[in-house]
Amino acid sequence: MTGPRDGGGVVITGIGSCLPEAVVTNEEVSRNLDTDHAWIHSRTGIASRHRVASGIETGDLAVTAGAAALKSAGRDGCDLVLLATTTPDRRCPATAPRVAAELGLRVPAFDLAAVCSGFVYGLSVATSMIGAGSCDSVLLIGADVYSSIVDPDDRVTAPLFGDGAGAVLLERGRPDGPGAVLRTELGSDGSGDGLITIPKGGAYLTMDGPEVYKRAVTTMAESARSVAGRVGWDLADIDAFIGHQANIRILKAVAKRLGLPPERVISNIENVGNTAAASIPLALADAAAAGRIKEGDKLLLTAFGGGLTWGSSAVVWTGAEPVHDVRG
Numbered sequence: 620m621t622g623p624r625d626g627g628g629v630v631i632t633g634i635g636s637c638l639p640e641a642v643v644t645n646e647e648v649s650r651n652l653d654t655d656h657a658w659i660h661s662r663t664g665i666a667s668r669h670r671v672a673s674g675i676e677t678g679d680l681a682v683t684a685g686a687a688a689l690k691s692a693g694r695d696g697c698d699l700v701l702l703a704t705t706t707p708d709r710r711c712p713a714t715a716p717r718v719a720a721e722l723g724l725r726v727p728a729f730d731l732a733a734v735c736s737g738f739v740y741g742l743s744v745a746t747s748m749i750g751a752g753s754c755d756s757v758l759l760i761g762a763d764v765y766s767s768i769v770d771p772d773d774r775v776t777a778p779l780f781g782d783g784a785g786a787v788l789l790e791r792g793r794p795d796g797p798g799a800v801l802r803t804e805l806g807s808d809g810s811g812d813g814l815i816t817i818p819k820g821g822a823y824l825t826m827d828g829p830e831v832y833k834r835a836v837t838t839m840a841e842s843a844r845s846v847a848g849r850v851g852w853d854l855a856d857i858d859a860f861i862g863h864q865a866n867i868r869i870l871k872a873v874a875k876r877l878g879l880p881p882e883r884v885i886s887n888i889e890n891v892g893n894t895a896a897a898s899i900p901l902a903l904a905d906a907a908a909a910g911r912i913k914e915g916d917k918l919l920l921t922a923f924g925g926g927l928t929w930g931s932s933a934v935v936w937t938g939a940e941p942v943h944d945v946r947g
């Protein structure tokens with residue numbers, strides 16, 4: 620799919636998002652738990668999250684977000700579908716081929732599991748594959764249905780997570796023009812794999828919140844600083860900081876370490892909670908729809924999550940209009 624957008628770099632040419640219709644407030648989450656809206660909101664910034672209706676799976680949200688991203692780019696196909704998720708529809712096979720098929724595509728498709736860093740890991744894989752000439756366009760979708768792995772009786776995790784999906788289309792383009800993904804850096808530390816996990820034989824996610832919190836702040840700040848430095852950006856020139864939406868206090872603490880003023884911190888956590896692999900593309904879509912990020916803006920993306928995994932990306936924002944849709 621080379622053409623007018625060909626130009627030696629990799630650019631985001633479309634952005635789409637999808638949220639389930641049902642909204643679950645803090646009051647509802649707290650109904651059977653020893654917690655309340657005041658605690659959840661003051662400690663996390665979350666007021667509500669979306670939850671899929673019975674029978675709706677990650678693949679369904681991914682199809683809708685993927686279709687929205689293609690529409691945003693004015694395209695009807697791509698060369699590869701990459702789905703970042705930790706809640707695939709089934710353990711086997713991967714969900715991405717089903718998503719591709721429902722988008723009417725018979726192209727390579729695979730899942731990528733890097734928990735809350737999945738979207739940034741996906742950016743690295745997608746840009747590398749386009750850069751290597753393996754394909755000309757990648758539909759990268761981050762989608763998760765954590766309501767399927769969160770214990771509604773666990774007050775540590777139940778208030779935090781929401782369901783959703785976000786997607787971008789990546790194509791060849793000008794290396795420093797609008798949409799350009801300039802550089803992505805990744806990391807992992809598997810010695811912390813027990814901090815966010817579904818224990819062997821278990822059904823539900825467990826998390827050591829305070830330890831993850833501490834590591835998230837230091838690691839995200841280091842990773843974001845590193846990628847900005849490698850592309851020659853002065854932190855003072857960054858228009859928006861878009862971190863994985865796990866906790867508003869984490870985002871503010873990272874921004875403070877980077878010397879970024881609070882108004883450059885983009886957050887939609889209040890209305891969606893932590894949507895794992897969908898978190899960053901959903902935040903991007905919401906920020907673009909609200910006019911908070913504009914074509915040509917310098918964006919610093921950073922994520923941290925289970926694995927432990929992390930990653931950061933320097934992106935020049937695209938001029939594409941975001942497309943949003945609702946599913947189940």
Ligand code: UT7
Nearest residue numbers: 653654658662735774775828829831832835865866923924
């Ligand atoms: O997406 C992957 C990355 N995930 C994250 O980055 C999440 C990182 N962690 C966090 O966001 C926070 O650690 C939490 C939101 C999970 C917890 O907030 P915290 O400020 O770290 O609270 P804490 O766990 O240190 O608990 C403080 C107090 C404790 O009571 P005591 O010991 O001071 O009496 C907890 O038992 O708050 C209590 N507590 C709660 N109270 C009411 C813990 N959870 C709750 C709750 N409601 N839901």
